[in-house]
Amino acid sequence: MKPLLPPLLAILRLWRPRFPALGAGILVSLVALASGLALLSLSGLRLAGSALGLLLASGLLLRGLGLGRVVLRYLERLMTHAATFQALADLRVWFFRRIAVSAAGGLGFRRTGDVLGRLVGDVEALDGLYLRLLVPLSGVLLTLPLLALVIGARSVSLALPVCLLFVAVALLLPWLAARASTRAGVPLAEAQSGLRVASLDLAAGLREIVAFGAGARIAEIVREREGRLLVAQHSLARNGAAAGAVSFLCGQAAVLLVLAAAIGFGLPRISGLAAVLSLFLLLACFESVSGLVRAGVLAGSMAQSARRVLEAGAATGPVAGPTPPVPQASMRPTPPADATLRLEDVGYRWSADRPPVFDGLSLAIPAGARVALLGPSGAGKSTLASLLLRVVAPQSGRITYGGVDVTGLDVAGLRRQIAWLSQSTHLFDDTIRANLLLAAPDADDAALWTALEQARIAEFVRSLPDQLDEWLGENGAGVSGGQGRRLALARTLLSPASVLILDEPCAGLDSDTERAFLSTLFEVAAGRTVILIAHRLTGVERLDRVWRLQQGRAVPAA
The missing domain is CATH 3.40.50.300 (P-loop containing nucleotide triphosphate hydrolases)
Structure with missing residues (x-):
C-alpha cells in the first residue's frame, strides 16, 4: 500500500500561494464553531435553569449568539469555498502547464480521456482535502481542549473517557478509515479513468461505430467499465458505513457516560446543571467532527487522485538539454x-x-x-x-x-x-x-x-x-x-x-x-x-x- 500523506502534502505545497486565503477561511470557521458551541451550551443551561426556576442565560445573549452563528457560518462557507475554488484553479493551471510541455503537438503518449479525467475528476476530488479534512481538523484544536476543561472542571474521571472517545471519533477512526480505503482508492480512480476513456471513445468514434456495426460491442465495454466503477464505489461505501457506525457508537457511549455521572452510576456524581452543560457541549463537539470519519474514508481516493495528478504533471518527458540551463x-x-x-x-x-x-x-x-x-x-x-x-x-x-x-x-x-x-x-x-x-x-x-x-x-x-x-x-x-x-x-x-x-x-x-x-x-x-x-x-x-x-x-x- 502506497503512503497516504506524501501526495496530499505535495498538493498542499502547490497551494502555498493560497495559504493566506485558506488560513482566513479556517480562522472564520473556528470563530463560527466557538459561537455554535457557546449557543448550544448556554441553551442547555437556560433549559435547566427554567426547570429549576433560575435564569442562567439571558434570551438576549442567546439571540445574539444565534444571529452571530448564522452570519459566521455563511461567511465561513463563502470564504472556505472561495479559497477552495482558487486553489483548485491554480492546481488545474499547474497541471495544464506541466502536461503541455510534453503533450504539445500530440507528443505525450497519453490518452485524451485519461488526461481529461485527471484535469477534471481527480482535481475536483481534491476539494475535500481542505473543506472536509483541514477545516474540521482545525476545529479539533478548539473542541478537544474545551471539552477537557469544561468536563474536567466537574469530574476528571468523566473527562478522561469522554475525551478518549472524542479523540477516537476525531482522529483515530478517520486515520484508520483512510488507511483502509487507500486500497479501494486505487481501483476507484482507475475505474473512473477507464469509464471516461471508453465514454470519450464512444462519443468521438460514433460514425465509425455505426459504420462497422460495432455499437453493441462498444456499449458492452462501457457497461463492463461502469461495473468496475460500481464495485469500487461499493467497497468505499462499505468502509464508510462501518466507520460511521463505530463513530456513532462512540458518540452514544460518551452520552451514556455523562448520564451515568449524572446519577452517580459507576462514576463520581455531578450536579444536574453540570450534567446538562456537559451533555449539550458534548453533543456540539461530536457533531462538529462527525464528518471527519467520512472524510477519512474519502482520503484514500483523494490521495490516489493527488498521486495521479502529480505523476502526470511530473512526467514531462526529456525536455532538458545536455547543457546547463541558461539563466x-x-x-x-x-x-x-x-x-x-x-x-x-x-x-x-x-x-x-x-x-x-x-x-x-x-x-x-x-x-x-x-x-x-x-x-x-x-x-x-x-x-x-x-x-x-x-x-x-x-x-x-x-x-x-x-x-x-x-x-x-x-x-x-x-x-x-x-x-x-x-x-x-x-x-x-x-x-x-x-x-x-x-x-x-x-x-x-x-x-x-x-x-x-x-x-x-x-x-x-x-x-x-x-x-x-x-x-x-x-x-x-x-x-x-x-x-x-x-x-x-x-x-x-x-x-x-x-x-x-x-x-x-x-x-x-x-x-x-x-x-x-x-x-x-x-x-x-x-x-x-x-x-x-x-x-x-x-x-x-x-x-x-x-x-x-x-x-x-x-x-x-x-
Whole structure:
C-alpha cells in the first residue's frame, strides 16, 4: 500500500500561494464553531435553569449568539469555498502547464480521456482535502481542549473517557478509515479513468461505430467499465458505513457516560446543571467532527487522485538539454533578424526504452528557403518540429537560430518567429474570430480578413450568416476538412513568424483539395522560410531543397 500523506502534502505545497486565503477561511470557521458551541451550551443551561426556576442565560445573549452563528457560518462557507475554488484553479493551471510541455503537438503518449479525467475528476476530488479534512481538523484544536476543561472542571474521571472517545471519533477512526480505503482508492480512480476513456471513445468514434456495426460491442465495454466503477464505489461505501457506525457508537457511549455521572452510576456524581452543560457541549463537539470519519474514508481516493495528478504533471518527458540551463537574465528576448536554422549533430530519443529518433542529424536551412523533409511514419518528422519549436531539447548536438543556440533564446520570443501548421490542427468550439485571434490576439478585423483572403477562404466566411462571429462547433464540425485546413492556414498566416513549419498540412484531404491548398500556401508564404514535412510530394511545391529522413539522419533526395 502506497503512503497516504506524501501526495496530499505535495498538493498542499502547490497551494502555498493560497495559504493566506485558506488560513482566513479556517480562522472564520473556528470563530463560527466557538459561537455554535457557546449557543448550544448556554441553551442547555437556560433549559435547566427554567426547570429549576433560575435564569442562567439571558434570551438576549442567546439571540445574539444565534444571529452571530448564522452570519459566521455563511461567511465561513463563502470564504472556505472561495479559497477552495482558487486553489483548485491554480492546481488545474499547474497541471495544464506541466502536461503541455510534453503533450504539445500530440507528443505525450497519453490518452485524451485519461488526461481529461485527471484535469477534471481527480482535481475536483481534491476539494475535500481542505473543506472536509483541514477545516474540521482545525476545529479539533478548539473542541478537544474545551471539552477537557469544561468536563474536567466537574469530574476528571468523566473527562478522561469522554475525551478518549472524542479523540477516537476525531482522529483515530478517520486515520484508520483512510488507511483502509487507500486500497479501494486505487481501483476507484482507475475505474473512473477507464469509464471516461471508453465514454470519450464512444462519443468521438460514433460514425465509425455505426459504420462497422460495432455499437453493441462498444456499449458492452462501457457497461463492463461502469461495473468496475460500481464495485469500487461499493467497497468505499462499505468502509464508510462501518466507520460511521463505530463513530456513532462512540458518540452514544460518551452520552451514556455523562448520564451515568449524572446519577452517580459507576462514576463520581455531578450536579444536574453540570450534567446538562456537559451533555449539550458534548453533543456540539461530536457533531462538529462527525464528518471527519467520512472524510477519512474519502482520503484514500483523494490521495490516489493527488498521486495521479502529480505523476502526470511530473512526467514531462526529456525536455532538458545536455547543457546547463541558461539563466533567464542572460536570455535574448528577441531572436536575431537572420532566420537561418542549423541543426548540428542532433541526437534525441523520447525515453531510454525507445530507439533514438535522431542520431547525428545535421541540416542547414537558409532564411527564406523552401525545403521539404520526407519520410515514412515514425521517421521523426513531427519530432523535428518539436525540436525546432523547443517543445523538447536535443540530448546531444545543438540547434541555432541566426547563429544563436536556441537554448539561449527566450521560448516565447522564439515561438513568435516559428509558426506551426500541423496535420491535426485543432479548431476550437468557438467563433471564427476567436480561432484566428489565437495567433494574434491584437489583430483587427482588417488583418483577419486579409489572412482569410490569403488562405482563399474569405468568400466562404462572408457567405456565413454571422461571418467572423460564426460558431465553428466542436473541432470545427461546422466546416469541411478543406475549409477547416484553410482556416487553420489563415490563423498561421496571422502570425508574424519568419519560419513556417508545415507538418503534414494536407493529411486527410483528397488529391484535388491537397494540390489547391499547397498551391495557395506556397503562394502566400513568399518571403518566409517554409519547412514542409510530408510523406511524399505532390508536384505543385516549389522547393529549394529536399531531404529524406532515414535512420535518424537527413539524406539529400533527388
